[in-house]
Amino acid sequence: MHINLKQEVRRSDFAVFGIITLVLLLILAVFGPLLTPYEPLKQTSFPFELPSFTHWLGTNHVGQDILSQLIYGARTSLLVGFSVAVLATILSAIIGTSAALIGGLYDKIVMRIVDALIVIPAIIVIILVAAYLKPNLLVLILLLALLGWQGGARTIRAQALSLKEMGHISAARSFGASNLYITFRHILPDLVPILLMGFIYGIRRAIFMEAGLAFLGVADPMTVSWGMMIHEALDFSYLNVWRWWLIPPGVALSLTIISVTGIGHALEGALDPRLRSEANA
Amino acid sequence: MLKLETLEVSYGEKKILHGIDLELQNGESLAIIGESGAGKTTLALTLMRLVDGSMRGKILFNGLHLLSLSEEAINKLRGNRIALAPQNANNTLNPVHTVLDQVAEPITEHQLKSQQEARQHASILLSSFGIPADRFSAYPHQLSGGEQQRVLLAIASANKPELLILDEPISSLDAPARANVIELIKRINHGCSLIVMTHDIGTAAKLADKVAVLYAGRMVELGSVSDVLSRPRHPYTRALIRCYPGMTTGKDLQGIKGVMDRSTSGCAFYPRCTQAIEICRREVPPLKLTQGRYVACHRGGIITLLSTKNLSKRFGSLLAVDSVNITIEGAETLALVGESGSGKTTLAKLIMGFIQPTEGEICLEDSPVSNRGKDFYRQVQMIFQNPGESLSHRLSVLELVKEPLDIQEIGTKEERDRRARQVLKEVELPDTKAFLNEYPHHLSGGEMQRVAIARALVLRPRLLIADEPVAFLDSSLQAKILKLLLNLQEQRGLSLLFITHDIAVARKISDRIAVMKTGKIIEQGPATTIITSPAQAYTRELSQAASRLSFEN
Numbered sequence: 052m053h054i055n056l057k058q059e060v061r062r063s064d065f066a067v068f069g070i071i072t073l074v075l076l077l078i079l080a081v082f083g084p085l086l087t088p089y090e091p092l093k094q095t096s097f098p099f100e101l102p103s104f105t106h107w108l109g110t111n112h113v114g115q116d117i118l119s120q121l122i123y124g125a126r127t128s129l130l131v132g133f134s135v136a137v138l139a140t141i142l143s144a145i146i147g148t149s150a151a152l153i154g155g156l157y158d159k160i161v162m163r164i165v166d167a168l169i170v171i172p173a174i175i176v177i178i179l180v181a182a183y184l185k186p187n188l189l190v191l192i193l194l195l196a197l198l199g200w201q202g203g204a205r206t207i208r209a210q211a212l213s214l215k216e217m218g219h220i221s222a223a224r225s226f227g228a229s230n231l232y233i234t235f236r237h238i239l240p241d242l243v244p245i246l247l248m249g250f251i252y253g254i255r256r257a258i259f260m261e262a263g264l265a266f267l268g269v270a271d272p273m274t275v276s277w278g279m280m281i282h283e284a285l286d287f288s289y290l291n292v293w294r295w296w297l298i299p300p301g302v303a304l305s306l307t308i309i310s311v312t313g314i315g316h317a318l319e320g321a322l323d324p325r326l327r328s329e330a331n332a
Numbered sequence: 333m334l335k336l337e338t339l340e341v342s343y344g345e346k347k348i349l350h351g352i353d354l355e356l357q358n359g360e361s362l363a364i365i366g367e368s369g370a371g372k373t374t375l376a377l378t379l380m381r382l383v384d385g386s387m388r389g390k391i392l393f394n395g396l397h398l399l400s401l402s403e404e405a406i407n408k409l410r411g412n413r414i415a416l417a418p419q420n421a422n423n424t425l426n427p428v429h430t431v432l433d434q435v436a437e438p439i440t441e442h443q444l445k446s447q448q449e450a451r452q453h454a455s456i457l458l459s460s461f462g463i464p465a466d467r468f469s470a471y472p473h474q475l476s477g478g479e480q481q482r483v484l485l486a487i488a489s490a491n492k493p494e495l496l497i498l499d500e501p502i503s504s505l506d507a508p509a510r511a512n513v514i515e516l517i518k519r520i521n522h523g524c525s526l527i528v529m530t531h532d533i534g535t536a537a538k539l540a541d542k543v544a545v546l547y548a549g550r551m552v553e554l555g556s557v558s559d560v561l562s563r564p565r566h567p568y569t570r571a572l573i574r575c576y577p578g579m580t581t582g583k584d585l586q587g588i589k590g591v592m593d594r595s596t597s598g599c600a601f602y603p604r605c606t607q608a609i610e611i612c613r614r615e616v617p618p619l620k621l622t623q624g625r626y627v628a629c630h631r632g633g634i635i636t637l638l639s640t641k642n643l644s645k646r647f648g649s650l651l652a653v654d655s656v657n658i659t660i661e662g663a664e665t666l667a668l669v670g671e672s673g674s675g676k677t678t679l680a681k682l683i684m685g686f687i688q689p690t691e692g693e694i695c696l697e698d699s700p701v702s703n704r705g706k707d708f709y710r711q712v713q714m715i716f717q718n719p720g721e722s723l724s725h726r727l728s729v730l731e732l733v734k735e736p737l738d739i740q741e742i743g744t745k746e747e748r749d750r751r752a753r754q755v756l757k758e759v760e761l762p763d764t765k766a767f768l769n770e771y772p773h774h775l776s777g778g779e780m781q782r783v784a785i786a787r788a789l790v791l792r793p794r795l796l797i798a799d800e801p802v803a804f805l806d807s808s809l810q811a812k813i814l815k816l817l818l819n820l821q822e823q824r825g826l827s828l829l830f831i832t833h834d835i836a837v838a839r840k841i842s843d844r845i846a847v848m849k850t851g852k853i854i855e856q857g858p859a860t861t862i863i864t865s866p867a868q869a870y871t872r873e874l875s876q877a878a879s880r881l882s883f884e885n
Binding site for chain 2: 218224
């Protein structure tokens, strides 16, 4: 089956919305330091200042500018999201395809590890590990990646197993091709849609986990994160500050996750004929 | 009675016959076959010592050294104990004498009978050869070709020779006359030994017990006529048979590449042989006796390219392939015929190494195949049953056809491009830029099939396993592809394992047919035998179900 990914994504309004939003967020995150008027962790004014022209979203309980924190929060979210997704996708691709192609004992061992990782709740492991390690951003990214490849690996292995039996792979074998050639020339390119979907959902999962962990306090206090902003804002819910302190990070987080979901949903629709809309074979 | 030992004949510098060794017993008949220019007529004339070249070696005729006899002594033998009916009756008969006189001539010459007695004897002979009495006094030009030929035979057999040599006895005759003359020759053969020179293997098959194949003045194969003609062992003999348009041939006619060249230093057939190796160019192969047959070939005759020994494959409780023994010779087509589900494709996959056999082994040129590396796949290629599936949807036509060359790392990029374009042209596909950049899902079924065929041919394999290669094509394309494959067989010696459910297609392309049913080869043999007289009811059913043009009323 030949899928034109670009065309499939363009057909879905949801996906187009997702891509535009994500691109805007990325611009915001990349150029954040140029756009923000204040340093996010610096006390720039009195606590609990109302929104004004100097502080568009006011200040928090220690007088830090909330808008600057919001923009820097996007940096953290997207950095964690993308790096975790890249690492986890690479891991799952290597492990999934190698298990499918090599097979035998190797396949059995690797798949049991995958089973084990699937039943272990990642969030608890991370909280426990964070209790021993200083949870800086790098450690968090590595932990999330190491605990986030197993589902992808299983799908990729299944797909690679069925690809392996396909005519054009047999044909390549009949020309004398090695496993390595077949993997890079045929199987991986054919896995691109699935890898891409895994990557997109990987981003969503990582952003969500990072926010959740920060909300629970498992985060480096020196980095700004939407999860942490929500956590802090909730402590002052009896004041009116939640309108400009709690809602913006909440909306930003939701928007990011919705936009990623939109893209993922369109890809999924393209890959699964049962989910495809009108006849477009 | 007749024995030739390293007989050599040359006209000046030009050597026509090279070291011919031959033995003939009393009453035996031997056919010498070969293309024109092979030296058949020279050999016939040499046996009569009528050749005007230099002769070396020995001809022993009942203990007499023919080459060292005096002219007088040989004259006593000629037309008496050894007689020749030369080629081309029309030129041989004397136009100014009546046929009766011409038949009487050798009798008066040798038996010292009176003119009267000789004529009487001659007229008895002529009538026994079916010439009506009122034609006895006719001149040769007044007779039909068949009658002329019979007169010639009468002349040659007038003195009841011990050895009769016939040079192309029937090639100038039409079919009914041929049958007539052949009957006549058989009658003569009862009393004497016979040597028939002919390019027509049908004549040889009818007249001779033994057959010798002559090529460029050398004997390349010798054996009993039924053995040699039904299972030739020298590539040249097989090629000759493939050129023969008989009622018993189903396969399309194939020629022999190139032309006869006498100047080669090694095996004379080397430039036209599709299985030649280095030694063939340098050394002349001796005529050696192997397995009851004399063959002059460095490779011991036609090679066995691939064979399976008790090959079996079990899927759970299903025995998909059940102790299959097949062999595929060099430049030969073996058609594997059977209904779907009979295990044909599984057998192909076993040979290609996509699945491992439960039992048995596969040999490529007599050495068992264990690990299939690039070297194996350079020699053995496969056309897959479903062309659409076997082509990756991400590669363009050019990339697809080039892929085998890329994997095998053959040539530079330009060379690969050139070879890919060339092979595309061979399968009747355009090599325009637009087509080369096309993706498989934009091609028609027939185009995909041909891209798949091109891809299997681009490595120039020795064996091609073709799994229903023409099933997706309309008949005009099917014909072109079959012709292409046969042509590659003729030019490059491509061997084919042709898998098909259609025995009608198999008949046109195969030398041998193996019929497969529920994993077993139930019958195999020469294609014509399998089709005209199948031993198994199942084969008969397949033949009857095959397509034919026939009209109910």
